[in-house]
Amino acid sequence: MASPVIALITDFGLEDWFVGVTKGVILSINPDATIIDVVHNVPRHDVVAGSFAVLASYSYVPPGAIVVIVVDPGVGTGRAILCMRSAGRYFLAPDNGVLTGIAEREGFEQLATVENDEYFIKPVSSTFHGRDIFAPVAAHLSLGVELDRLGREVKDLKRVEIPSPRIDGEALVLTVRWIDAFGNVITDCPADLVAEVVGRWGRDLALAEGARRLKITDDYESVGRGDFLAIIGSTGHLEVSVREGNAAETLNLRIGSRLGIRKA
Amino acid sequence: MASPVIALITDFGLEDWFVGVTKGVILSINPDATIIDVVHNVPRHDVVAGSFAVLASYSYVPPGAIVVIVVDPGVGTGRAILCMRSAGRYFLAPDNGVLTGIAEREGFEQLATVENDEYFIKPVSSTFHGRDIFAPVAAHLSLGVELDRLGREVKDLKRVEIPSPRIDGEALVLTVRWIDAFGNVITDCPADLVAEVVGRWGRDLALAEGARRLKITDDYESVGRGDFLAIIGSTGHLEVSVREGNAAETLNLRIGSRLGIRKA
Amino acid sequence: MASPVIALITDFGLEDWFVGVTKGVILSINPDATIIDVVHNVPRHDVVAGSFAVLASYSYVPPGAIVVIVVDPGVGTGRAILCMRSAGRYFLAPDNGVLTGIAEREGFEQLATVENDEYFIKPVSSTFHGRDIFAPVAAHLSLGVELDRLGREVKDLKRVEIPSPRIDGEALVLTVRWIDAFGNVITDCPADLVAEVVGRWGRDLALAEGARRLKITDDYESVGRGDFLAIIGSTGHLEVSVREGNAAETLNLRIGSRLGIRKA
Numbered sequence: 072m073a074s075p076v077i078a079l080i081t082d083f084g085l086e087d088w089f090v091g092v093t094k095g096v097i098l099s100i101n102p103d104a105t106i107i108d109v110v111h112n113v114p115r116h117d118v119v120a121g122s123f124a125v126l127a128s129y130s131y132v133p134p135g136a137i138v139v140i141v142v143d144p145g146v147g148t149g150r151a152i153l154c155m156r157s158a159g160r161y162f163l164a165p166d167n168g169v170l171t172g173i174a175e176r177e178g179f180e181q182l183a184t185v186e187n188d189e190y191f192i193k194p195v196s197s198t199f200h201g202r203d204i205f206a207p208v209a210a211h212l213s214l215g216v217e218l219d220r221l222g223r224e225v226k227d228l229k230r231v232e233i234p235s236p237r238i239d240g241e242a243l244v245l246t247v248r249w250i251d252a253f254g255n256v257i258t259d260c261p262a263d264l265v266a267e268v269v270g271r272w273g274r275d276l277a278l279a280e281g282a283r284r285l286k287i288t289d290d291y292e293s294v295g296r297g298d299f300l301a302i303i304g305s306t307g308h309l310e311v312s313v314r315e316g317n318a319a320e321t322l323n324l325r326i327g328s329r330l331g332i333r334k335a
Numbered sequence: 336m337a338s339p340v341i342a343l344i345t346d347f348g349l350e351d352w353f354v355g356v357t358k359g360v361i362l363s364i365n366p367d368a369t370i371i372d373v374v375h376n377v378p379r380h381d382v383v384a385g386s387f388a389v390l391a392s393y394s395y396v397p398p399g400a401i402v403v404i405v406v407d408p409g410v411g412t413g414r415a416i417l418c419m420r421s422a423g424r425y426f427l428a429p430d431n432g433v434l435t436g437i438a439e440r441e442g443f444e445q446l447a448t449v450e451n452d453e454y455f456i457k458p459v460s461s462t463f464h465g466r467d468i469f470a471p472v473a474a475h476l477s478l479g480v481e482l483d484r485l486g487r488e489v490k491d492l493k494r495v496e497i498p499s500p501r502i503d504g505e506a507l508v509l510t511v512r513w514i515d516a517f518g519n520v521i522t523d524c525p526a527d528l529v530a531e532v533v534g535r536w537g538r539d540l541a542l543a544e545g546a547r548r549l550k551i552t553d554d555y556e557s558v559g560r561g562d563f564l565a566i567i568g569s570t571g572h573l574e575v576s577v578r579e580g581n582a583a584e585t586l587n588l589r590i591g592s593r594l595g596i597r598k599a
Numbered sequence: 600m601a602s603p604v605i606a607l608i609t610d611f612g613l614e615d616w617f618v619g620v621t622k623g624v625i626l627s628i629n630p631d632a633t634i635i636d637v638v639h640n641v642p643r644h645d646v647v648a649g650s651f652a653v654l655a656s657y658s659y660v661p662p663g664a665i666v667v668i669v670v671d672p673g674v675g676t677g678r679a680i681l682c683m684r685s686a687g688r689y690f691l692a693p694d695n696g697v698l699t700g701i702a703e704r705e706g707f708e709q710l711a712t713v714e715n716d717e718y719f720i721k722p723v724s725s726t727f728h729g730r731d732i733f734a735p736v737a738a739h740l741s742l743g744v745e746l747d748r749l750g751r752e753v754k755d756l757k758r759v760e761i762p763s764p765r766i767d768g769e770a771l772v773l774t775v776r777w778i779d780a781f782g783n784v785i786t787d788c789p790a791d792l793v794a795e796v797v798g799r800w801g802r803d804l805a806l807a808e809g810a811r812r813l814k815i816t817d818d819y820e821s822v823g824r825g826d827f828l829a830i831i832g833s834t835g836h837l838e839v840s841v842r843e844g845n846a847a848e849t850l851n852l853r854i855g856s857r858l859g860i861r862k863a
Contacts (some may be wrong), residue, residue, distance in 0.1 A: 091637035109355030199833035305463035434854035569727035
C-alpha cells in the first residue's frame with residue numbers, strides 16, 4: 072500500500088534550501104513518502120493567511136494525508152506544536168491559531184501536543200523546527216506511528232479571531248483572505264452570501280471606495296478590459312478581479328484589508 | 336510497472352496553491368503517479384509561448400507520459416478540451432492553439448475531445464479546470480483509461496498562426512519565443528537556418544536595431560563582457576545573449592517581439 | 600529497495616523548463632528515482648555560494664543520495680566534471696571549486712572524472728550539461744552503475760579560496776555566505792567562534808559599519824522591532840537579522856560581502 076501523502080504548507084519561500092532539506096529529512100526516515108508542495112508562499116508569519124490556505128486546499132489532498140503547516144512566528148519560544156485529526160487527515164502545526172479555519176469548519180476527532188523528542192532531529196535548532204521537528208514527526212506518522220505517541224491529548228487549540236463577512240446597512244463588508252499571483256483578490260464571502268446580495272441588489276454593484284462599478288458574473292469576458300468583476304472563485308468565495316489587469320494593485324489591497332461592496 | 340509520468344506545463348505560477356491542489360487531485364486518484372513540474376511560468380494566457388514550452392520539453396519527458404498543458408484564457412467559456420496522442424505521449428490541453436507546435440512537428444495518431452464528466456471533479460468550478468478537469472482526467476489516463484473513453488474522436492485541432500523565421504533581403508527576421516530567467520532571448524531560428532546565414536554572411540553579424548555587433552559562436556567566452564553573442568541553445572534554436580548581462584532587457588525584447596539580424 | 604534519492608542543487612531558477620527537463624531525463628532512465636529539489640536559486644555562476652548551499656544541506660539528504668550540483672560558469676569549455684564519494688553520498692559537479700566546502704569538511708573516499716559518454720544524452724548541447732550529462736549520469740548511478748565506470752580516478756579537485764572568519768584586533772571579521780528570502784544574513788562564523796567572542800566581549804556588540812547595536816541572542820523577541828540581532832542559525836553559523844525587517848537590505852550586504860562585528 073502506498074504511504075500516506077505528506078502535504079506542505081509553509082512560509083519558507085522557494086528561494087533557499089529550507090523546503091529541500093525538509094523533504095530530505097522526511098525521505099531519510101520514510102523513503103517511500105510522497106510529498107506535495109501545496110504552497111510555500113504564505114506571507115511570512117501570517118497565521119490568518121495560513122489558515123485560509125489550509126481551507127483552500129485540504130479537501131484536495133488525498134484522504135489520510137498528513138498536512139504539515141509551518142507558519143510559525145513563535146519558533147524558538149515556548150509555543151506548543153499540535154497534531155490534529157480532522158476531516159480524514161492529520162494536521163501538524165504550531166498552536167498559534169493557524170488551525171482556526173479548519174477546526175471551525177470541520178471540528179476534530181483527536182488533538183494532541185507534539186512533545187516526544189524521540190521523533191525529533193537532534194539537536195533541535197532554535198530557528199528551523201520545520202526541519203528538526205515537523206519533518207521527522209510527519210515522516211514517523213506516515214510510517215504508522217500513532218498520534219497518541221507524540222504527546223499529551225489536549226482539549227482545544229489556540230484560535231485567532233477571523234472577521235466574518237457581513238451585510239452592514241447598505242454595504243457588504245468583506246476581508247481580503249488571499250491575493251493570487253495575478254492580483255485576483257480572494258475575499259471571505261461565501262457563495263450563499265453572494266446569492267443573498269444578488270437577490271437584494273442585483274448583479275451590477277459598486278466598490279464602496281471610489282465608487283467603481285463592479286459586476287458579479289460567471290466569466291471574465293462579460294466586462295470590458297480594465298473593468299472590475301467579481302466571480303465565485305475556485306475556493307467557493309467571491310473574488311474581485313480586473314479583466315486583463317491586477318485588481319489588488321489597482322485597489323491597493325493586501326491580505327487582511329477590508330473591502331466594501333454596495334448597490335450601484 | 337511504474338505508472339506513466341504526468342508532466343505539468345501551466346501558467347499558474349508557483350506563489351499560490353494552484354499547482355499543489357492539482358497534484359493533490361492527481362494523487363487522490365492515482366497514489367502511484369509520478370508528477371514532473373515542467374514549467375509553471377508560461378506567461379499568463381500566452382498560448383504561443385505555451386506552444387513553444389511544449390516543443391522545448393516534450394522529448395525529455397519519458398515515453399508514455401501524459402503532458403498536461405493548462406494555458407487557458409478561455410476557461411469557463413465553451414472552448415473544448417482535447418487529448419492528443421503524438422510522439423509516444425499523451426497531450427491534454429484546451430483546444431486553443433497551444434498544441435500547434437507539437438502537432439505541426441510530430442502530427443498525431445489520435446485526437447479526441449475531453450467531455451466525459453465521469454472523470455471530472457464535481458462541481459466543476461468556472462475558473463479552475465486545471466484542478467477539476469485536467470488533473471482528474473490525467474490521473475485516470477495514467478491508470479489506463481483509454482483515450483476514446485474521454486469523448487469524441489475529432490479530426491483536427493485549433494491552430495494559431497506562428498510566424499516563421501525567414502531571410503528577408505539583407506536581414507534574418509526572427510521572433511522571440513521565450514526569455515529565460517537570465518534574459519537570454521530564445522528565438523525561433525533553427526540550426527539549419529543559422530548554418531545558411533553563416534554560410535552567406537559569416538559569423539560576425541549585427542542586430543538590425545541599433546546596429547550592435549553580434550557574434551555567432553559556440554561559447555559565452557569568445558566575446559567581451561557586455562557584448563552580444565548568439566549561440567545554438569539547448570532547444571536547438573538561436574539564442575541571443577549578452578555576456579554576463581541580460582540581453583532581453585538591454586534590447587527591450589519580450590516574447591513575441593521581432594528581431595532582425597543582418598550582415599555587419 | 601527504494602532507489603537512492605537524487606538531490607538537485609542548481610542555479611537554474613524555477614521560471615523556465617530547465618529543472619523540469621532535467622527531471623524528465625532522470626525519470627526516463629530510472630522511473631523509480633526519487634528527486635529532491637534542494638535549491639535552484641544559487642546565484643548564477645556563483646561557485647562559492649553553491650559550495651555553501653552544499654554544506655547547508657548535504658547531511659539532511661538521505662545517506663546514499665546522489666547530490667547533483669550544477670553551478671557551472673564553464674559549461675561548454677573544457678572544464679572537467681567530477682563524481683566524488685564523500686560522507687556516505689555521491690556528489691556530481693563541475694570541477695570548478697563548488698565542491699571545496701564539502702571536500703574540506705568531510706574529505707572524500709573516491710574521486711573520478713565523468714567522461715564516459717555512454718551515459719550522456721547525445722548530441723550533448725554546449726549550454727545545458729545539466730540535462731545532457733548530469734541528469735543521465737545521476738540516473739545511471741541511481742541504477743547502480745559504479746563510479747569507476749564514469750571516467751578516470753583522479754587525486755584531487757579544483758578548490759576555490761574561501762576566506763575564513765577571524766578575530767582581527769578588536770573586530771570579528773566575517774564573510775556573508777548566503778542571504779535568505781527574508782533578508783537574514785548567513786555568515787561563515789561557526790558556533791565555537793561565536794562562543795569565544797561572547798566570552799571576550801559579551802553579548803551586546805556592535806556592527807563595525809555605522810556602529811549599530813547588535814545583540815547575540817537565542818530568539819527573535821529579545822530585541823525591539825527594527826533592531827539588529829544575531830543568532831546561531833539552522834546551518835550552525837551566526838546569522839544577522841533585523842526583527843521584523845530585512846537585514847541584508849538595511850546593511851546593503853550581498854553574498855561575499857565582508858561584515859565586521861566589534862565590542863559595543
